[in-house]
Amino acid sequence: MRKRLRREESGNIKRVTIKDVALSASVSITTVSHVINNTRVVDPSTRQRVLHSMEALGYHPNNVARSLRSGVTKTIGLIVPDASNPFFAEVARKIEDYGYQQGYSVILGNSDNNPEKQTNYINTLLAKRVDGVIFISSGGDDKELLKFSESQIPVVVADRNISLELADVVQVDNEQAGSDATRYLIELGHKNIACITGLITLSPSMERIKGYEGAMKMAGIPVRQENIIVGDFTTLSGEKAMESLLAAIEFPTAVFCFNDMMAIGAMAAIRKAGLSIPGDVSIIGFDDIELASLVVPPLTTVAQPFSEIASYATDLLIERIKGNRTEANQRVVLKARLVPRESTGRRG
Ligand code: RIB
Numbered sequence: 001m002r003k004r005l006r007r008e009e010s011g012n013i014k015r016v017t018i019k020d021v022a023l024s025a026s027v028s029i030t031t032v033s034h035v036i037n038n039t040r041v042v043d044p045s046t047r048q049r050v051l052h053s054m055e056a057l058g059y060h061p062n063n064v065a066r067s068l069r070s071g072v073t074k075t076i077g078l079i080v081p082d083a084s085n086p087f088f089a090e091v092a093r094k095i096e097d098y099g100y101q102q103g104y105s106v107i108l109g110n111s112d113n114n115p116e117k118q119t120n121y122i123n124t125l126l127a128k129r130v131d132g133v134i135f136i137s138s139g140g141d142d143k144e145l146l147k148f149s150e151s152q153i154p155v156v157v158a159d160r161n162i163s164l165e166l167a168d169v170v171q172v173d174n175e176q177a178g179s180d181a182t183r184y185l186i187e188l189g190h191k192n193i194a195c196i197t198g199l200i201t202l203s204p205s206m207e208r209i210k211g212y213e214g215a216m217k218m219a220g221i222p223v224r225q226e227n228i229i230v231g232d233f234t235t236l237s238g239e240k241a242m243e244s245l246l247a248a249i250e251f252p253t254a255v256f257c258f259n260d261m262m263a264i265g266a267m268a269a270i271r272k273a274g275l276s277i278p279g280d281v282s283i284i285g286f287d288d289i290e291l292a293s294l295v296v297p298p299l300t301t302v303a304q305p306f307s308e309i310a311s312y313a314t315d316l317l318i319e320r321i322k323g324n325r326t327e328a329n330q331r332v333v334l335k336a337r338l339v340p341r342e343s344t345g346r347r348g
Contacts, residue, residue, distance in 0.1 A: 016057045024053035036061045038103070045251030075105045076317065077125035077133040078168060081113045085261060086235060086289035087221055087304065088136060091158070102318055104131070113137075113199060119144055126151055126330070132317040134158060135167070137202060142166055154320035156311045161203035164329040171310045172202045177336035178211020178301045179218075181256050181284050184300075184338055185217045186228055186236030190214070190254035190282065194227035195242040196266060198258040207259050231262045238262025242269035243249070253281060259283035260292045263299055278345030288339055297342035303333050 018036075027046060033051045034040040042050070053257060054060075076099050080088040096106045107130065109117040122144055125133055133148055137159040145166045148155045155167040186195050195212045198205040205262045209228065216223050229244060231237035238257055245251055246269065257263035263285030270281050277283055277297055285292060288303035312332045319325040 009137060015344035016154065018059070018061075020057055021050065021053045021059050023337065024050045030104070030182075032141045053278060061072070064318040072102055073129055073131055075107060075128065075130045076314075077121075077130040078106050078108045078136070079111050079118060079125075080108070080136045081111055082233075083110055085259075086291065087259065087287045087306075088259075088287065088307045091136060091310050093309055095314050098311055098314040099318070100218060102314075104318065107289035113202075115144075122147055126153070131321045133158070134157070134183055134313050134317055136313075137204070146186050154317055155345045156313045156317045156320075157339035158309050161207065166329075169331045169335070170309055171331070172204070172304055172309070172334050174336070175211040177216070177338075178208035178256070179284070179340050180211070180213040181208075181286070181302050182212045182215035183219075184340070185254040185282060185284065185344065186215065186221070187345060188254070188282065190252075191221050191347075192227070192250065193221070193253045193254045193256065194229065194245050195256040196229050196231045196238055196245075196262050200230050202227065203260055206258070208256075212256060222327075233259050233261060235261045235268075237254045238265025239269045240265075242266035245275075246270070246273050246275070254344070255281060255283055256283050256285060257283065260287045260289045260299060260301055263301070263343075264291065264295055266296065267299075273308045277343050279348060282344040284344055286336075292339075293341065297345075300341045300344040301339050303337045303339050305336065308334050318337065 004255055018029055018032050022032045025032070027050060031042060031046065031051055035042050035047050055072055057283040078092060078095055079218055083089050092108055095287065099106050107125065107128065111121060126147060132154040135155065135157045142162050145155050156170065157167045158170040160225065161171055182193060189215055193216065194292055195209065197209060200206070213223050226248065229241035230264065231241045238261065241262070242255065245255065257264055257266055263283050274279060283297045283299065285301035288301045292299040292301045
């Protein structure tokens with residue numbers, strides 16, 4: 001990192017300070033501070049002069065010193081299971097955008113649904129004194145979240161149904177969405193309908209199974225346990241799960257995959273078996289990542305409200321950070337939306 005240093009007449013090397021910037025721009029130190037912290041409107045030409053002096057002298061505010069003084073780092077921690085999964089990547093990106101618009105930087109960490117790794121990140125974020133933390137689909141021990149309340153650091157949990165004693169919660173009505181997806185397949189005439197679940201320990205998986213079983217029961221179709229295959233939200237697990245379903249003498253004519261990544265893997269297995277989509281097997285996914293509309297045939301799926309999840313989580317957190325929200329933790333439940341495309345068809 002380029003040091004904020006300058007050589008004096010005596011030849012000594014000296015660190016550039018806010019005082020040097022004030023002298024160079026012919027303003028007070030207070031004015032320089034207002035420009036850096038946006039704490040007061042500064043005349044545009046004066047502001048430009050200060051910024052030019054900072055650039056010319058290579059001056060960068062000392063954020064650590066500033067946060068020690070103010071107790072505020074203007075930083076949000078964001079923990080996701082796996083940012084290589086487009087669902088988490090899209091939500092994380094929107095959280096960063098919303099946070100940045102409100103003057104916050106975001107520190108992103110991947111927990112891999114590994115409780116030990118998640119605990120390490122929790123301790124790192126506590127040590128960095130972040131102003132607040134958003135967990136997406138935290139797979140660790142929820143009680144770990146209490147460490148933040150003990151440190152008066154607000155927490156919001158998204159995409160996970162946890163107790164409100166731990167955090168504000170933003171989630172999707174996964175049971176309704178699972179029911180809608182299954183009912184859609186039933187209305188296409190399918191009866192032998194399987195599902196490939198995500199990590200079974202996560203509430204979104206458990207709720208989607210409830211929706212699937214409820215819709216089948218409502219239609220009077222018995223649920224076969226061999227038609228419920230546990231995946232882990234990756235494409236590979238979707239492909240392997242589909243291979244095991246196709247090995248059955250009478251394989252399912254429709255499969256509800258609990259995310260698009262597994263649906264894409266399942267589609268690969270169907271093609272490798274020389275079968276057609278949706279002619280032989282209809283496939284429905286979940287999330288509506290960008291890829292879903294680009295695969296062939298385009299994937300029928302259930303669209304998660306990425307922007308709403310991100311904006312509610314970010315706004316709830318920042319309002320807590322600023323002290324504007326002191327009431328009890330809140331649960332926001334959002335609706336996912338069925339998006340019919342060509343990967344589903346009427347039962348042949
Ligand atoms: O694609 C990742 C899945 O895990 C999403 O459906 C999301 O809800 C999370 O639970």
